[in-house]
Amino acid sequence: MIRIRDLSDQELSEHLEEGLDLETGPFVFHIQSKEKSVFNGLRKIYADFPLSNEAVRDFHVRVRRPANLRRWYHPQVVFEHDGEAPFKPLPANHAFASLEWGMNWCIAGYAHHYLTLHAAVLERNGRAVMLPGEPGAGKSTLTAALSLSGWRLLTDETALVDLQTGELWPMARPISLKNTSIDIIQAFSSEAVFSDKALDTHKGTVAHLKPRQETVLRMHEPCRIGWVIFPRWQAESAARLTRRPRADTFVFAAENSFNYSVLGETGFRTLEGVIREAECFDFRYGQLEHALALFESLAA
Amino acid sequence: MATIEPVMPGPQEMWRIAPEGSLLTAEFDGQTVIYHTGAGHTHWISAVAAEVLNRLGEGPQNETSLYTALSELVSAENLPLLADSLHQTLEDLKHLALIEPA
Numbered sequence: 001m002i003r004i005r006d007l008s009d010q011e012l013s014e015h016l017e018e019g020l021d022l023e024t025g026p027f028v029f030h031i032q033s034k035e036k037s038v039f040n041g042l043r044k045i046y047a048d049f050p051l052s053n054e055a056v057r058d059f060h061v062r063v064r065r066p067a068n069l070r071r072w073y074h075p076q077v078v079f080e081h082d083g084e085a086p087f088k089p090l091p092a093n094h095a096f097a098s099l100e101w102g103m104n105w106c107i108a109g110y111a112h113h114y115l116t117l118h119a120a121v122l123e124r125n126g127r128a129v130m131l132p133g134e135p136g137a138g139k140s141t142l143t144a145a146l147s148l149s150g151w152r153l154l155t156d157e158t159a160l161v162d163l164q165t166g167e168l169w170p171m172a173r174p175i176s177l178k179n180t181s182i183d184i185i186q187a188f189s190s191e192a193v194f195s196d197k198a199l200d201t202h203k204g205t206v207a208h209l210k211p212r213q214e215t216v217l218r219m220h221e222p223c224r225i226g227w228v229i230f231p232r233w234q235a236e237s238a239a240r241l242t243r244r245p246r247a248d249t250f251v252f253a254a255e256n257s258f259n260y261s262v263l264g265e266t267g268f269r270t271l272e273g274v275i276r277e278a279e280c281f282d283f284r285y286g287q288l289e290h291a292l293a294l295f296e297s298l299a300a
Numbered sequence: 301m302a303t304i305e306p307v308m309p310g311p312q313e314m315w316r317i318a319p320e321g322s323l324l325t326a327e328f329d330g331q332t333v334i335y336h337t338g339a340g341h342t343h344w345i346s347a348v349a350a351e352v353l354n355r356l357g358e359g360p361q362n363e364t365s366l367y368t369a370l371s372e373l374v375s376a377e378n379l380p381l382l383a384d385s386l387h388q389t390l391e392d393l394k395h396l397a398l399i400e401p402a
Contacts, residue, residue: 265335
């Protein structure tokens, strides 16, 4: 098995020019780009990821410069999937972030052999915690801290629920952090490895946190749900779990699914199985250390 | 120009489950979530609404017969609230297109 880190710079460049088949959990992305920030992101953040030997690729994506005058003035990049550009061009220094967002878009839009929910998922001692949450709730910051504290990251963005077994499958991708969250996690752990920052994106400053090696090595190991926890960071709040009705959790998860409606009855029954199996909580926290201690006790 | 408010059927009007699609239910800790396959919508419904849908699933009924059936499930001190609750529930379920006049 060849991993990105096994490639020389020249080999990686050549792969990216011809198309690099990157394995991330159950998906294979065929990635083409000549952008330096894509090269750097893959070299640094995806170093542990294997190249796929599969003949079939799930998604063909490309990040390239559009052929216009802005090629020289304020250069831009455009993300393409199967030759189509679903988004407007972005500044060239957002190329790696653009690739990440585009890959997420592919999975959200096409991976209908899973129930896909907008939530982070981590695993400890064989049980998964799912962290849905509205933007700004502190989900990604907590996810990053947990992943650097012994919890196995399955996904920061999209929970993949197996339609047959109800198990949660890893997506094994970097964690996208924004603005002050980047500084918080940098201060939290010396082991945190980040991509170059993309400045002035529509989300502010964005950087991607490299997943730990365990996440990549176990990218084909699903696990069963243990908890659904809705985190909310609140300054000076004590770390506190309060039980949340399963019915309410169900409706929130359904409304924040990418394809629940597409799947119809299958989506309903799959989500029912997940919620029935999980303990559901709201979670307030003010300090990461207190949050981690509480999660530690939960998983013990 | 005057607008005409839709008239709510009276206690003797018959109600039925909306014929488009079917209703799937999941119960969690005494609370019910329902999925309307016709519309693709999911709702977290009250215990009274769940019981109304359950009864109408057996066939069309009017408000009076629903009241009689549900009153057997309600404690004596809550009976005065049942009529209003049932009436409102029927309105809500109609608004959600889960039931309609038969």
